[in-house]
Amino acid sequence: MSKPKVGIFGLTGCAGCQLAIINCEDELLDIVGAVDLKSFVMAQSNNEETEFDVAFVEGSVVTREDEHYLKEIRSKSGILVAIGSCACFGGIQAAANDREREDLLQIVYGTKENFYEARKVAALHEVVKVELQIPGCPIEKSEIISGIASLLRGDTPLIPTYPVCLECKYKENLCLLKERGDMCLGPVTRAGCDARCPSHGVACRGCRGPVEEANTASEYSILLEKGYAEEDIKRALRTFAYATELKEKL
Amino acid sequence: MATEVLLGQGSVRILPKKYAAQFYKNLGVFGELHGPVQVKPGLVVFGPAASFSDLALDQVRTLLPVKKYLFPPKEEQYRFSTREGFVEPEVEEKRTVLFGVHPCDINAVALLDRVTSWKYPDPKYRARRQRLIIVGVDCIPDEYCFCLPMGSHTADEGFDLFLTDIGEEYFVQVGSSLGERMLRESWDLVKQVEQEHIEAFHQRAEERQKAFRHDLDAHRLAQAILVGFSSPVWDEVGKKCLSCGSCAATCPTCCCYDVLDEVNLDLKSGVRIRRWDDCMQPEFALVAGGHNFRAERSTRFKMRFMHKINSFKAEFQRLGCVGCGRCIAGCPADINVIEVFQKITGKKVTSVAG
Numbered sequence: 001m002s003k004p005k006v007g008i009f010g011l012t013g014c015a016g017c018q019l020a021i022i023n024c025e026d027e028l029l030d031i032v033g034a035v036d037l038k039s040f041v042m043a044q045s046n047n048e049e050t051e052f053d054v055a056f057v058e059g060s061v062v063t064r065e066d067e068h069y070l071k072e073i074r075s076k077s078g079i080l081v082a083i084g085s086c087a088c089f090g091g092i093q094a095a096a097n098d099r100e101r102e103d104l105l106q107i108v109y110g111t112k113e114n115f116y117e118a119r120k121v122a123a124l125h126e127v128v129k130v131e132l133q134i135p136g137c138p139i140e141k142s143e144i145i146s147g148i149a150s151l152l153r154g155d156t157p158l159i160p161t162y163p164v165c166l167e168c169k170y171k172e173n174l175c176l177l178k179e180r181g182d183m184c185l186g187p188v189t190r191a192g193c194d195a196r197c198p199s200h201g202v203a204c205r206g207c208r209g210p211v212e213e214a215n216t217a218s219e220y221s222i223l224l225e226k227g228y229a230e231e232d233i234k235r236a237l238r239t240f241a242y243a244t245e246l247k248e249k250l
Numbered sequence: 251m252a253t254e255v256l257l258g259q260g261s262v263r264i265l266p267k268k269y270a271a272q273f274y275k276n277l278g279v280f281g282e283l284h285g286p287v288q289v290k291p292g293l294v295v296f297g298p299a300a301s302f303s304d305l306a307l308d309q310v311r312t313l314l315p316v317k318k319y320l321f322p323p324k325e326e327q328y329r330f331s332t333r334e335g336f337v338e339p340e341v342e343e344k345r346t347v348l349f350g351v352h353p354c355d356i357n358a359v360a361l362l363d364r365v366t367s368w369k370y371p372d373p374k375y376r377a378r379r380q381r382l383i384i385v386g387v388d389c390i391p392d393e394y395c396f397c398l399p400m401g402s403h404t405a406d407e408g409f410d411l412f413l414t415d416i417g418e419e420y421f422v423q424v425g426s427s428l429g430e431r432m433l434r435e436s437w438d439l440v441k442q443v444e445q446e447h448i449e450a451f452h453q454r455a456e457e458r459q460k461a462f463r464h465d466l467d468a469h470r471l472a473q474a475i476l477v478g479f480s481s482p483v484w485d486e487v488g489k490k491c492l493s494c495g496s497c498a499a500t501c502p503t504c505c506c507y508d509v510l511d512e513v514n515l516d517l518k519s520g521v522r523i524r525r526w527d528d529c530m531q532p533e534f535a536l537v538a539g540g541h542n543f544r545a546e547r548s549t550r551f552k553m554r555f556m557h558k559i560n561s562f563k564a565e566f567q568r569l570g571c572v573g574c575g576r577c578i579a580g581c582p583a584d585i586n587v588i589e590v591f592q593k594i595t596g597k598k599v600t601s602v603a604g
Contacts, residue, residue: 158512165496174290178581187492187583
């Protein structure tokens with residue numbers, strides 16, 4: 001069997017997810033050994049404009065250029081995998097999605113003129129068909145490696161469907177939401193990070209996006225009861241996933 | 251000669267508290283010493299405790315129960331490769347003496363022992379169980395405790411030694427032949443039981459019983475859950491529930507798990523793991539084809555208690571809830587099971603917020 005042709009691409013984002021792949025130092029040779037890496041602009045030269053069996057795309061659609069580029073990648077790829085919370089849910093750049101572009105341009109650039117053809121921020125699946133999502137800010141090294149292995153095997157990657165709270169409990173952390181009254185988004189955020197932040201005493205900010213069936217309404221009223229202002233709660237919940245999942249709820 | 255005295259299971263002795271530290275140290279002969287340790291304010295966990303003074307015996311509950319010693323949150327079942335076939339991880343030979351286990355937790359272990367040796371024996375659990383020595387210590391309940399109505403406030407089995415606080419002394423009960431050997435190791439520290447100690451033991455039991463605050467009727471629960479199958483109580487709770495699984499993770503009797511294969515990039519080797527799973531997760535009752543038997547949180551919550559109460563009672567002749575209060579103490583949404591039980595049995599709610 002010939003190795004699957006793979007491309008790794010970035011739209012608007014911090015490029016941290018692509019970096020996370022490069023950071024798989026011990027496994028990098030295994031990865032490039034298992035696949036035929038045709039395009040990975042961040043990591044190699046001589047990239048090929050060709051068809052791909054699997055395309056991994058980071059970042060979200062923020063400009064018209066992003067939109068065209070994504071559609072082009074889509075047209076050349078068998079399986080399109082959204083990697084990182086920007087690609088999956090819009091990411092931080094979507095946090096202001098409820099405001100007009102013109103107003104934002106005025107605030108940021110001092111003019112309403114849209115040089116970059118900025119558009120309302122979208123997650124990949126809002127623009128093209130996406131087969132799989134690997135969330136995270138950035139993606140977890142272990143999830144990208146096991147994700148590639150699953151795809152090679154013809155399986156879907158195992159991404160946790162339970163919230164951060166479970167991993168936090170397994171590690172026997174003090175509950176920051178309940179015991180300290182912190183604005184912790186662990187109950188509505190997808191696990192897979194091994195509760196990294198709460199394990200260091202820092203409340204979860206929801207960087208892995210909403211867990212399946214996130215009970216945002218209950219989280220919202222819990223935080224309200226703890227005395228947080230409505231705007232602050234909304235802002236926190238919107239940080240990573242406002243383009244998609246939480247749009248309707250907030 | 252001390253060794254000539256036949257002790258046996260069910261024997262009793264008195265340990266003056268001034269010798270407790272030495273008694274504890276002597277237990278180290280039998281395994282690594284563990285017990286409830288205060289990590290920070292509001293957080294007590296079972297963990298290594300070299301000396302008696304490290305123990306937080308006045309604390310009511312640990313975050314995770316004893317099951318973490320018997321059935322870790324995530325464990326390797328075996329490694330597999332096309333070259334070597336299946337390779338099971340080496341079994342740790344280390345023994346652990348877990349000191350300060352409360353009656354609710356002892357009853358929970360006794361129940362897990364039955365579950366894991368029932369229709370489908372669990373060799374990994376059994377191997378770990380044989381290396382876990384349990385020394386129980388009694389306790390005074392707090393506002394989340396409801397072991398008394400659940401019938402788990404005393405322990406008749408599942409411990410090697412059990413210590414009851416009777417003031418200046420501990421009343422020591424032997425629960426196994428190993429417990430007998432452990433007591434013999436400290437024979438010079440313990441003394442015979444006199445009538446006054448028996449009286450003090452029962453006085454302590456009375457005091458303890460009076461400290462329980464909640465009116466619950468566990469005998470009616472199974473029936474009440476069926477009668478109240480369409481009760482609004484479940485929807486009420488379902489709205490608040492975050493499906494975070496904290497209740498199941500910290501429950502001393504919850505033992506559902508999921509089995510997953512993590513295959514390496516070479517596609518020729520990997521590891522089969524099992525990890526705790528729980529019925530509060532949306533995927534728990536999701537089957538091939540995409541149908542979910544319990545898509546609603548309220549139905550998952552109801553199912554959790556039907557299993558704990560009705561199913562455990564039918565299968566093991568005892569309730570699957572020991573009233574330890576961990577699910578209340580740990581619920582971020584302040585769902586209180588005492589309140590749910592009281593509502594479902596038509597009683598006045600006496601519980602406090604979680």
